[in-house]
Amino acid sequence: xxxxxxxxxxxxxxxxxxxxxxxxxxxxxxxxxxxxxxxxxxxxxxxxxxxxxxxxxxxxxxxxxxxxxxxxxxxxxxxxxxxxxxxxxxxxxxxxxxxxxxxxxxxxxxxxxxxxxxxxxxxxxxxxxxxxxxxxxxxxxxxxxxxxxxxxxxxxxxxxxxxxxxxxxxxxxxxxxxxxxxxxxxxxxxxxxxxxxxxxxxxxxxxxxxxxxxxxxxxxxxxxxxxxxxxxxxxxxxxxxxxxxxxxxxxxxxxxxxxxxxxxxxxxxxxxxxxxxxxxxxxxxxxxxxxxxxxxxxxxxxxxxxxxxxxxxxxxxxxxxxxxxxxxxxxxxxxxxxxxxxxxxxxxxxxxxxxxxxxxxxxxxxxxxxxxxxxxxxxxxxxxxxxxxxxxxxxxxxxxxxxxx
Numbered sequence: 001x002x003x004x005x006x007x008x009x010x011x012x013x014x015x016x017x018x019x020x021x022x023x024x025x026x027x028x029x030x031x032x033x034x035x036x037x038x039x040x041x042x043x044x045x046x047x048x049x050x051x052x053x054x055x056x057x058x059x060x061x062x063x064x065x066x067x068x069x070x071x072x073x074x075x076x077x078x079x080x081x082x083x084x085x086x087x088x089x090x091x092x093x094x095x096x097x098x099x100x101x102x103x104x105x106x107x108x109x110x111x112x113x114x115x116x117x118x119x120x121x122x123x124x125x126x127x128x129x130x131x132x133x134x135x136x137x138x139x140x141x142x143x144x145x146x147x148x149x150x151x152x153x154x155x156x157x158x159x160x161x162x163x164x165x166x167x168x169x170x171x172x173x174x175x176x177x178x179x180x181x182x183x184x185x186x187x188x189x190x191x192x193x194x195x196x197x198x199x200x201x202x203x204x205x206x207x208x209x210x211x212x213x214x215x216x217x218x219x220x221x222x223x224x225x226x227x228x229x230x231x232x233x234x235x236x237x238x239x240x241x242x243x244x245x246x247x248x249x250x251x252x253x254x255x256x257x258x259x260x261x262x263x264x265x266x267x268x269x270x271x272x273x274x275x276x277x278x279x280x281x282x283x284x285x286x287x288x289x290x291x292x293x294x295x296x297x298x299x300x301x302x303x304x305x306x307x308x309x310x311x312x313x314x315x316x317x318x319x320x321x322x323x324x325x326x327x328x329x330x331x332x333x334x335x336x337x338x339x340x341x342x343x344x345x346x347x348x349x350x351x352x353x354x355x356x357x358x359x360x361x362x363x364x365x366x367x368x369x370x371x372x373x374x375x376x377x378x379x380x381x382x383x384x385x386x387x388x389x390x391x392x393x394x395x396x397x398x399x400x401x402x403x404x405x
Contacts, residue, residue, distance in 0.1 A: 069124045069245055070136035071191060073256070075108065075176075080140055086160040086169030086194075089149035097143040098177045105257070107180070112256060114184035118206065118217040121238075123246035126256040135168035137194055139187055146174035156211065157186045159193035163230035165244045169194045182211050192218070192237070195244045199226045200235050207237050251290035258293070266291040266333035266341035268298075278348050285318040287331045287343070294336045301330045323349040 074080065080093040098107035108128070115126065124137075146155055151174060159171035171190035176183040188206045199209040202223035204216045209226060220238035251267025271286040273279055289298055298311040300318055305327055309318075316331070330344045 068248075068253075070131055070134070071119075071124055071126050072130055072136050072138045073108075073126060073128055073187070074130070074138060074140045075104065075128070076140055076142040085135065086166050088158045088160050088170060089146075089172055091148045093140055093172070094142045094144040094148065096141050096176055100177075100179055107177070109257065110180035111184045111187070114181055115188060116253070118184070118188055121248055122241055123248050125253050128256045137168060137191055138170040139173060139191055140170065141173040141176040141183065141187060143175065143177040146172070149174070157190040159190040161193045162196065163198075164196045166194050166196075181215075185211055185215055188218075192241065195241065196230070197237055197240055198228060198230055198232070198235055200224060200237065201226050205237050207235070249288060249290075251288070254291070255293065264291065265339045266295060266335050268331055268333050268341045268343040270329075270331070270343055270345045273345060273347055275345050276347070277345075279323070281323055281349055282319070282321040283323070283347075283349075285320060285329060285331075287316040289314065289316055289331075289333045289341075291333070291335045291339075291341075295333055296336050297334050299332045299334075301332075303328050303330070323347075325349060325351045 075096045076093045078093070078095050096104075098104060101107040101110055112126065119126075145151070145153055146158060147153065149158060149172065151158055156175040157171065157173045160166060160169045171194055173183065173186045173190060175186065185206060192207060197207055200207045200219075200223035202208060202219055202221075203212040203214045205219040205223055206215060206217060207219075207223075208215065218237040218241050220236060222234040222236050225232055225235050250269060252264040267288075267290045269288045271288055272284060285300070287298070287300075289295055295314075296312070298314075298316050299308065300311070300316075301308045302320065302323070305323060305325075307320075326346065326348050328344055328346050330342065332340055332342045334340050
C-alpha cells in the first residue's frame with residue numbers, strides 16, 4: 001500500500017491568524033455562536049490531498065444503473081483497519097464515546113435520524129456493516145480529536161478531496177459523540193468532501209466550516225465558496241449531492257439497524273404498464289418494491305381473469321400472456337412484521353379469443369425465477385412469474401388454475 005501524503009489546504013482552526021479562527025464570528029456570513037461543547041469544533045483544515053491506493057475493489061457496492069450508492073458508517077471500537085481506496089489517515093483510531101445517550105445503539109439512532117433527513121432525497125443508503133465487495137463511501141466515527149492523524153485539536157474531521165466524486169474513499173470524524181446533531185454534521189460534511197463539495201460561507205449549509213446551530217442540511221441555493229480550490233465561486237450543495245448520488249426513487253430506505261423496529265409499510269410502485277394502458281394479449285409487468293425491513297412476499301393478482309402468484313424474491317417482473325379484456329392488476333407486498341403495501345393498475349387487452357394466435361389456444365400458468373441484488377443491504381430476492389398458454393420449459397413451476405377465456 002502506498003503511503004498517504006497529507007497536505008492541509010486550509011489553516012487549522014486553532015491558529016490565531018486572521019480569518020482562521022474557530023468561532024463562526026470569524027467567518028463571512030456567520031449567523032451566531034457555535035454549538036456549546038468542551039471546545040468549538042471546526043471543519044477548517046478537514047480536506048487533504050488523497051494518494052491513489054494500491055487497494056482497489058470492484059464497483060459492485062455502488063450498484064449499477066439506478067441501484068443506490070452505499071455509505072458505510074464505522075463507529076470506531078479500537079480495532080479499525082485501513083483497507084479502502086483514498087484513505088485520509090493512518091494510525092490507531094480512538095474509540096467512539098457517546099455522552100448524550102445511555103447505549104451505543106441509541107447514540108447511533110439519534111445521529112442517524114439527522115442523516116436520514118439530510119440524505120432523504122439522494123440515491124444512497126447507509127449501513128453499519130462493511131460491504132463484502134465493491135467500492136463504497138466509508139466514514140470512521142471516533143472521539144477525542146485527531147492528533148493521531150496529525151490534525152489540529154479543534155479540527156472535527158478529515159476527508160480526501162479532489163474537487164470531484166472519488167466514488168469511495170475513507171473519511172474520519174474526530175470529535176464525534178458530544179451531541180447527535182454535531183456528530184451528524186461532521187459525518188455529512190466529510191462524506192460530501194468525498195463527493196467533491198467545498199466549504200461555503202452559508203451558516204445554514206452542511207458545508208459551513210464551523211459547527212453552527214443554524215445548519216439545516218445541504219442548502220439548495222448558490223452559496224459563496226470559502227477558500228475555493230476548484231475554480232467555483234459559488235456552490236449549490238444540494239444540487240451537487242443530487243447530481244453525484246442521483247435521486248431516490250421513492251419509498252422507505254432500508255434501515256442500517258435492521259428490523260428491530262419496523263416503522264413503515266412496504267412501498268409498491270408500478271414501473272410498467274402505466275395506469276389505463278391499452279395492451280395486447282401479451283405484455284410485461286414490472287414493479288418496484290421497497291421497505292425499511294425485509295420484504296417477505298409479493299403477490300400479484302389479475303382480476304377478473306382470476307390469476308395470482310406469490311413471489312418471495314425480486315426482481316418483481318411478470319410476463320403476462322393470453323390476457324383478455326379489462327383487467328385490474330394488484331400487487332401486494334408484505335414484510336416480516338406483517339405490514340402490507342399495495343398498488344393497482346387498470347389495463348385493457350383485446351376482448352375476443354379469435355384475436356389470439358394459434359399458440360395461445362392452450363391454458364396454464366407458470367413460474368420461473370430470476371436474480372437481482374442490492375449490494376447485500378436489501379434482502380436478496382428474485383421472482384419472475386409467467387402467465388402463459390405456451391409450452392414452456394420444464395424448469396418453470398406450475399401455478400394451479402387455468403386462464404379464463
